[in-house]
Amino acid sequence: MPHIIFKPVFSSPLLVSVLALLFTVNAGCARNEIHASVKFDNIALAAGDLEKYGLGFITPSTVTGREQDIQSLAFIFSRVLKEKRSDIRVISLPETLSAINQEGLADEYKQMYIDYRDTGIFKRSSLRKIGDVSGVRYLVQLKLSGFEQGSRGRFGMLGWRMIQTKHANVRLFLQVWDSMNGAIVWEGTEELNYSDDTSTEKPVTFQLVVEEVARNLVEKL
Numbered sequence: 001m002p003h004i005i006f007k008p009v010f011s012s013p014l015l016v017s018v019l020a021l022l023f024t025v026n027a028g029c030a031r032n033e034i035h036a037s038v039k040f041d042n043i044a045l046a047a048g049d050l051e052k053y054g055l056g057f058i059t060p061s062t063v064t065g066r067e068q069d070i071q072s073l074a075f076i077f078s079r080v081l082k083e084k085r086s087d088i089r090v091i092s093l094p095e096t097l098s099a100i101n102q103e104g105l106a107d108e109y110k111q112m113y114i115d116y117r118d119t120g121i122f123k124r125s126s127l128r129k130i131g132d133v134s135g136v137r138y139l140v141q142l143k144l145s146g147f148e149q150g151s152r153g154r155f156g157m158l159g160w161r162m163i164q165t166k167h168a169n170v171r172l173f174l175q176v177w178d179s180m181n182g183a184i185v186w187e188g189t190e191e192l193n194y195s196d197d198t199s200t201e202k203p204v205t206f207q208l209v210v211e212e213v214a215r216n217l218v219e220k221l
Contacts, residue, residue: 033195034212040188040220045138045176049185050221054136055081055176056091059113062144073142073210077174080214085221091134099133124182131179138176138185145171147206167195170209174217188217 057078060070074093082090091099100109105126112126122141131137148169169192176186190213 034192036190036192036212036216038188038190038216038220040217041186043185043187044178044183045185050085050088050138053138054089054091055138055140056096056131056134056136057093057140057142058096058130059093060142060144061113061116063146066144066147069144069147069206070142072206073144073172076207076210077140077142077214077218080211081218081221084215084218089136091136096130096134096139099135100130103129103133105129105133122177122182127177127179127182137179139179141175141177143173143175145173147171147209165195167193168205168209169193170206170213172210172213172217176221186221188220190216192216 057074060073062070062073071093078090078092081088100106108126108129112123116122127139130139146169171189171191173189174187175184177183178185192209192213194209194212
């Protein structure tokens, strides 16, 4: 009986060359793309006010289902703000919440947010107390309007996905409130689309896109 020799399909020099060429072409096309739409309005914030009076974070709001993101949202923004604007005294969300609780204002703080959900207004007297106990005049309130992430195949062969496009979309809104008079003095909004062509399974993370948005908005503040 004659010997039958089976050669692996990838042993073909031509096929190997084609695969190498395709991988090189696609790897060369790999890229990050960021599309951001930033809008802001300086309503009544004078130059030097933030440096003089300080800025504190209060609890962000979000769409239903993203409640677990509000702590990390405030953490990322406060960290970026401290890095980019070291001239401003920044009070983080944990510091603000600790000061509120230590002064016995937890119930009033909760009611302030209940009223806010119905009216879009933070009660002036409550803001004043929060500003007093946190030691800053201006308070930042963030709103996460939406966050989505996913992936789609860009190139594959024989069941092997060589290049994937990872993508994420985030929509954020930021307001600065004056705790002395209860007025909104600055607001900004951004929608950001981030895509990454990659051969890895690593997704475009919440932290990555929020950091990008934070840098963009802080630059405008």
